Amino acid sequence: MARSRFDSASPEETRAIGKRIARLLREGSVVALRGGLGAGKTCLTKGIAEALGVAEEITSPTYTIVSEYQGTLPFYHIDAYRLRGDDDFSALGGDEILYGNGVSVIEWSEKLPQSLPDHAIIVEIAITGGETRRITVRERP
Numbered sequence: 722m723a724r725s726r727f728d729s730a731s732p733e734e735t736r737a738i739g740k741r742i743a744r745l746l747r748e749g750s751v752v753a754l755r756g757g758l759g760a761g762k763t764c765l766t767k768g769i770a771e772a773l774g775v776a777e778e779i780t781s782p783t784y785t786i787v788s789e790y791q792g793t794l795p796f797y798h799i800d801a802y803r804l805r806g807d808d809d810f811s812a813l814g815g816d817e818i819l820y821g822n823g824v825s826v827i828e829w830s831e832k833l834p835q836s837l838p839d840h841a842i843i844v845e846i847a848i849t850g851g852e853t854r855r856i857t858v859r860e861r862p
């Protein structure tokens with residue numbers, strides 16, 4: 722299991738770390754984000770999406786679970802916050818998305834332990850201060 726760690730001191734740095742993480746991604750990749758409210762999951766997702774050629778700015782509408790964008794590959798931004806769990810996600814067709822040929826980034830992925838493919842890259846964002854974050858990336862070799 723390869724692991725890397727980044728320290729961020731601003732939203733801009735978190736977004737730039739998202740761009741670096743994007744280099745690990747290809748067709749079918751899944752990024753499982755962990756970290757509480759306001760950790761910076763959406764901020765990091767914006768950087769990933771930008772690096773993957775999504776021209777639109779990613780947003781986080783309150784009641785939207787899955788937002789699809791077009792980049793060099795289909796790009797899915799999933800927010801599991803309002804889901805009860807894996808069954809809810811499956812009922813929405815979530816498995817087809819994660820096992821399809823796009824790239825998926827999941828906020829609140831802790832809620833979907835059964836749905837995550839084995840090849841999911843786990844990114845944990847810990848709040849270490851007002852504007853500081855520690856970002857840990859774990860990928861299977």
Ligand SMILES: Nc1ncnc2c1ncn2[C@@H]1O[C@H](COP(=O)(O)OP(=O)(O)OP(=O)(O)O)[C@@H](O)[C@H]1O
Nearest residue numbers: 729730731732735757758759760761762763764852
């Ligand atoms: N180093 C940092 N990296 C990312 N965000 C930061 C940082 N420092 C401060 N912030 C602030 O923290 C907030 C992060 O918001 P963001 O929407 O990305 O979090 P989130 O993890 O997606 O939250 P939610 O669980 O509500 O979806 C923003 O207001 C941002 O300005």
Ligand SMILES: [Mg+2]
Nearest residue numbers: 762763781828
């Ligand atoms: Mg968010």
